[in-house]
Amino acid sequence: MRPSTAPRLLVGLDGTPPATEALARAADIARRHDGHLRVVMVLRRSWLADLSCFSPASVPQAFVEEAWAEALRRAIASLPPDVGVRSVVRRGGVVAALAAEADAGACDSILIGARHGWRSRRLATVLRRRCGVPVEVVGP
Numbered sequence: 001m002r003p004s005t006a007p008r009l010l011v012g013l014d015g016t017p018p019a020t021e022a023l024a025r026a027a028d029i030a031r032r033h034d035g036h037l038r039v040v041m042v043l044r045r046s047w048l049a050d051l052s053c054f055s056p057a058s059v060p061q062a063f064v065e066e067a068w069a070e071a072l073r074r075a076i077a078s079l080p081p082d083v084g085v086r087s088v089v090r091r092g093g094v095v096a097a098l099a100a101e102a103d104a105g106a107c108d109s110i111l112i113g114a115r116h117g118w119r120s121r122r123l124a125t126v127l128r129r130r131c132g133v134p135v136e137v138v139g140p
Contacts, residue, residue, distance in 0.1 A: 023037075
């Protein structure tokens with residue numbers, strides 16, 4: 001983060017506890033340093049595979065998108081009112097979506113949850129190289 005300006009933080013949110021922890025950490029930083037958050041949820045059809053009782057074809061995409069958008073609204077509503085935030089729902093690959101939003105928001109730093117252990121660390125490495133900003137993996 002540049003010390004002379006308020007931090008602009010991007011948070012990748014996927015509804016998991018580590019991602020929620022990353023959002024809370026980013027909100028704390030933004031609050032202490034008069035910063036701004038850009039919170040991004042990326043929708044991928046493959047996430048439907050996480051729902052063992054459904055096949056991707058049996059769940060309407062609009063239903064899934066609305067469920068994720070509602071989860072994003074709830075997460076944003078849980079933030080302190082004095083934290084500036086912009087939320088975005090994007091479709092596509094996680095790296096491309098987060099990198100595009102980091103660029104669009106001129107973000108100084110990215111925070112993601114440690115949902116998948118080594119995969120989260122790998123994602124952080126790829127984002128760091130692609131965006132040229134620090135990436136923090138939050139959680140276990």
